[in-house]
Amino acid sequence: MSLEKENFLRTKLVPHLQRLDPHTSPRWGRMSVQQMIEHLGGDAFRNASGRLVFEKILTSPEQLPRMKSFMMSDKPFKENTKNPLMGEEPAAARYKTVQGAIGALQQELIHFFEVFEKNPVLITRNPFFGDLNFDENVQLLYKHALHHLRQFGVEPFIA
Numbered sequence: 001m002s003l004e005k006e007n008f009l010r011t012k013l014v015p016h017l018q019r020l021d022p023h024t025s026p027r028w029g030r031m032s033v034q035q036m037i038e039h040l041g042g043d044a045f046r047n048a049s050g051r052l053v054f055e056k057i058l059t060s061p062e063q064l065p066r067m068k069s070f071m072m073s074d075k076p077f078k079e080n081t082k083n084p085l086m087g088e089e090p091a092a093a094r095y096k097t098v099q100g101a102i103g104a105l106q107q108e109l110i111h112f113f114e115v116f117e118k119n120p121v122l123i124t125r126n127p128f129f130g131d132l133n134f135d136e137n138v139q140l141l142y143k144h145a146l147h148h149l150r151q152f153g154v155e156p157f158i159a
Contacts, residue, residue, distance in 0.1 A: 002135075005142040008156070010113065013145050014106050016154050022098040024152050028079040034098045035090040036148045041105030042094065043085075044144050047126060048137040049112040054127040058084065064130050071129045071140050077147040085127060112137070 022033045031039065046052035059067050095101045116122055116134045123131045129140060149156060 002138070002142075006138050009109065009138065009141055009145065012156065013109070014102060016149055016156055017102050017105070020098075020152055020154065026151050027153060029151055030088075031090040031151075032093075033152055034093050034095070034101050036151065037098065037101040037105055038091070038094055039086075040145060040148060041101065041108045044141060045105065045108035045112050048124055048132070048141055049108065049115045050122065050124045051108075051111065054125050056127065057125065057130050058127045059130065067129055068136075071143065072136070076150070077143065079151075081147070112141075 017037055020033050024033055026032075026036075043052065047054065057064070093101070095104060116137075120134060123133055124137060125131050126140065129136075132140065146156065
């Protein structure tokens with residue numbers, strides 16, 4: 001378990017998002033800053049906490065160990081990684097402002113940690129990486145957050 005990665009999610013992710021200029025163009029992809037923030041909060045964190053449930057694992061059983069190994073590594077997601085659960089066009093913004101989207105993400109972040117504090121052995125299902133425990137979810141959320149921060153030119157540094 002990486003306490004640095006958990007600490008990044010708890011204390012550094014939101015400040016990085018708050019400093020982003022909402023008008024920043026992505027280095028890759030089609031999401032705006034607000035759509036990216038809503039994707040992290042509305043999809044990634046909700047899935048990790050068990051609030052957004054996927055019954056099916058889309059990755060084949062043969063590929064799952066390789067996918068999980070990649071997930072647990074420090075290798076970043078490639079630019080323009082396709083998510084088959086998302087359309088070609090990003091989802092419309094759900095909140096009126098970037099600040100509203102950040103507030104919602106912050107609530108999902110708090111909920112994620114509360115869920116696992118109440119049930120440390122909880123396993124949640126990720127549609128691409130399979131059944132994940134707390135440490136695996138932290139790793140994936142950290143990797144996912146860094147991917148999207150880099151998408152908008154933010155290069156946070158932690159070991």
